[in-house]
Amino acid sequence: MPELYTSGNKNISQDAAPHNPLASFCLRPEKIKFETQEAQEKVILFLRQHPIVNIPWIVIVIVLFFAPRVLEFFPLLTFLPERFQQAALILWYLVLMAFALEKALAWFFNVYIITDERIIDVDFHNLIYKEVSDAKIDKIQEVKHTMGGVAGVMFNYGNIYIQTAGAQPSFDFESVPNPSGVTKILQELRTEEEIEAIEGRVR
Amino acid sequence: MEFEPLIWDIAKLFFLFAYLVYIVFAVVAVRQVYLMTQTIQVGFEFVLKTIAWFHLFISIAVLLYAFVTL
Numbered sequence: 001m002p003e004l005y006t007s008g009n010k011n012i013s014q015d016a017a018p019h020n021p022l023a024s025f026c027l028r029p030e031k032i033k034f035e036t037q038e039a040q041e042k043v044i045l046f047l048r049q050h051p052i053v054n055i056p057w058i059v060i061v062i063v064l065f066f067a068p069r070v071l072e073f074f075p076l077l078t079f080l081p082e083r084f085q086q087a088a089l090i091l092w093y094l095v096l097m098a099f100a101l102e103k104a105l106a107w108f109f110n111v112y113i114i115t116d117e118r119i120i121d122v123d124f125h126n127l128i129y130k131e132v133s134d135a136k137i138d139k140i141q142e143v144k145h146t147m148g149g150v151a152g153v154m155f156n157y158g159n160i161y162i163q164t165a166g167a168q169p170s171f172d173f174e175s176v177p178n179p180s181g182v183t184k185i186l187q188e189l190r191t192e193e194e195i196e197a198i199e200g201r202v203r
Numbered sequence: 204m205e206f207e208p209l210i211w212d213i214a215k216l217f218f219l220f221a222y223l224v225y226i227v228f229a230v231v232a233v234r235q236v237y238l239m240t241q242t243i244q245v246g247f248e249f250v251l252k253t254i255a256w257f258h259l260f261i262s263i264a265v266l267l268y269a270f271v272t273l
Contacts, residue, residue: 021247031246046245081211083272087218090265094225101232101258108251109239122243127228127235132242 022108024048025177034113034120036134045114045185049107049175050157057103064096102127112173114185119162121171135166138193143186145179162186215273222266229259 019029026032026046037043068089071077077085109124119140123131140162147158152175160173160182176182236255240248 019246021245029245031244033244035242080214084211084214084218087269087273090269091218091221091225094222094262094265097258097261098225098228101254105232105236105239105251108247109243111243113243124239127231130235130239130242 022051024050025181032113034122036120036132037115038117041118042116043113044116044189045182047112047114047173047176047182048110050155050177052151052155052157053175054103054107057100061096061100064099065093068092112171112176114182114189116189119171119186121173133168133171135162135164135168135171137186137189138197139164139166140186140190141165143183143190145183147179160186218269218273219266222262222269226259226262226266229255229262233259 019026019031021031024047027044029043029046032043032046034043077088080088106124106126109122109130111122113120113122116137118134118136120132120134123133125131142161142163144161144163145158146161147153147156152158155177157175157177158179160171160176160179162171162173163169164171173179173182233252233255236251240251
């Protein structure tokens with residue numbers, strides 16, 4: 001394991017934040033574990049999209065929640081008996097609940113993990129499709145980050161593009177908080193891996 | 204045979220089918236939450252599983268309610 005994260009070296013990785021299961025940026029989280037984690041492997045950084053990316057779908061849900069009120073002014077379903085109007089209303093709210101649940105789960109489980117040995121990208125696209133890919137730190141060739149848009153600049157989040165020499169040539173960490181900090185951590189890890197390789201150290 | 208009652212019977216079947224499809228979605232959600240909490244553990248598993256089961260319970264309750272009232 002890189003000494004940067006175990007010794008007394010003071011760097012960005014030392015500013016650990018208290019663990020919050022809903023956090024988007026979590027340094028050296030103690031409670032987080034993943035399926036393919038090796039016994040000695042330590043999670044350095046846990047990331048998911050900035051919470052602000054949830055605002056659009058939350059607004060949609062709120063608007064659609066009150067949409068049936070509009071039908072009171074435009075009575076489109078009055079030709080239906082009362083019990084069917086009620087059934088249609090329940091169906092509307094069920095579909096809305098499904099939409100909100102799917103969006104919330106997609107945000108929660110779409111995570112990026114940086115360990116002392118590799119990067120892992122867990123993509124939870126929807127309820128029936130997920131994708132988990134990883135690459136060794138020493139396979140990383142290039143790391144680039146971008147930050148754009150008013151929200152991105154205001155809330156300090158952006159995208160990180162990682163080129164690797166592994167089976168999956170590129171990793172995209174989308175809308176993650178503090179992209180420059182993440183890039184710096186990746187650079188530190190890459191440097192440490194290079195030193196390990198030169199010194200012939202094996203964990 | 205009167206036409207109007209037949210229409211409402213078809214409408215009833217439509218709603219029951221829609222609710223049934225929703226139950227399938229809720230079951231898939233429970234299954235997927237279990238799979239994802241195996242993939243990654245962040246200390247929030249109990250809450251997520253409770254929400255998924257509660258969601259499934261609601262969808263079944265709605266189907267039963269519709270079956271009785273429609």
